[in-house]
């Protein structure tokens with residue numbers, strides 16, 4: 677399990693980004709992390725990865741405190757940041773020099789994913805395009821088979837066919853022993869991929885729910901004819917309204933993550949209260 681308890685963090689003590697933030701993440705899930713620009717998504721991920729240190733509280737992975745950065749912790753975590761800088765070696769040489777830090781690294785899986793992404797194994801990584809470099813990191817990160825895989829804006833730089841491959845490859849690599857967190861503004865890139873949603877807003881995690889739990893409680897529709905009292909949030913659409921309403925008929929609808937995100941960051945209390 678991954679647990680953040682009472683996390684207080686700011687780059688300066690005068691301006692806190694998180695105050696007493698608590699979060700538990702379970703294995704076997706792919707979490708989508710959403711938040712406005714500057715809400716602190718990357719910073720939260722860096723706290724989880726032990727790349728910055730809490731002012732108070734702690735982040736724990738498999739009993740290891742992230743801030744201690746012990747070898748046992750580092751071999752259970754792979755972090756793909758938004759900006760990546762790869763060395764002047766090939767994908768094969770990169771694995772030869774780096775994979776031994778990850779005891780569960782699967783070389784066959786790495787090469788299969790590189791092939792699926794159409795990335796040549798022998799090209800010099802630093803000379804590949806940004807999108808190709810991202811694919812190498814995604815393939816390597818998945819092949820490490822670490823308990824926690826964190827990806828910050830992984831689909832930036834990927835072309836449209838590669839985004840579909842990305843979803844397929846990630847979904848295929850999830851096991852009951854690992855947890856994947858993906859932070860992104862490209863909510864549609866996460867469609868049919870994530871099973872749980874995290875939203876960071878105003879120093880807190882205001883939502884941590886599976887899409888199934890959300891769909892049980894909220895009906896996502898596009899009708900102006902709904903009982904107004906049941907409507908939690910609505911937004912004009914080209915030919916009508918996109919609505920979120922109380923799911924009193926227990927009808928299962930597809931979660932509109934963009935709409936939910938807009939609702940949470942504009943009037944999060946009513947929607948959040950209903951979900952919680």
Ligand SMILES: Nc1ncnc2c1ncn2[C@@H]1O[C@H](COP(=O)(O)OP(=O)(O)OP(=O)(O)O)[C@@H](O)[C@H]1O
Pocket residue numbers: 687693711712713714715716717718719720
């Ligand atoms: N190294 C740093 N030193 C000081 N302030 C920082 C540093 N890194 C980030 N910040 C500030 O912390 C806040 C949160 O930044 P962060 O990058 O975590 O947000 P984000 O939610 O990932 O944003 P975006 O969606 O724009 O990528 C911002 O106000 C940013 O300016």
